[in-house]
Amino acid sequence: MASSTTATPTRPARNQGLGRILVMVYAVFALSAFARSLFQILSQFDVAPVAYLLSAFAAVVYVVATLSLARSGPGAWRVALAAVLVELAGVVGVGLWTVLDPGLFADETVWSRFGAGYGYVPLVLPLVGLAWLLAHRPDRSDAAASREER
Template identity: 85%
Template sequence: MARQAHSTRTTTAPVSPGPSPDAEAASARPARNEGLGRILVMVYAVFALSASARSLFQILTHFERAPFAYVLSAFAAAVYVVATLSLARRGRRAWAVALAAVLVELVGVVGVGLLTVLDPQLFADATVWSRFGAGYGYVPLVLPVIGLAWLLAHRPRPEEVR
């Protein structure tokens, strides 16, 4: 029988200093669509559904009464749908789309809110964003502010490619 030779030589791997405190803090925070982010997505989903149903009903039943307002309601619904879907996803691209949608929402609710206060005759019927979202308890005015704060606090990490 042949005897096997064992080597007594040991190898040591280079010692890594471990993750930095910043990396540990970043990995400890929940993803953008978890925790409170999930509640934000749900609120956006409710607004996407309600604004879509309202605009569809208005367009189908009495479009001639206020075409501008109803098309604007449909646009607001589309913005809420895009915001909902992009907030629910992970990655840089979804973050950028969500940021754009929430910014469009903020500009829309402030712009339409100002127009409905300064020139109420322009809108023969209310939209989701009329009077800064007064018909919805001003949630349409507060929601994009919360959405922007959440998005800016949850920027994508460098390792998130898509």
């Protein structure tokens, strides 16, 4: 006997497939930026406090992006979007700052020279994340289901 409901095509969850790889890349950057900034702040903070604090800020942004990209739902989508936009603004802003006035920073940050020290992945990552998020934007039914679960 056939079901009386019609099947509607569903797209894969935002954190599945390529989304899962994106979460893993963000997790690696969160861990590496956190470890690097923690070491620098604890061992040589007086050498380049601005650079090391910017690296710590980048680590926080990567952690927030990782956690929100790994979750489902419209609230997590909004947090992920905000984190990726902050990341993009940070890498472009700090990148420009370090290119236009290289003597300003006594040491590199994750976002220095647009992430050159990390193979420019910090510049490409928010673009890929933004494209992924916009392609997996929650629709109105997702938002309504989320409200009903509360």
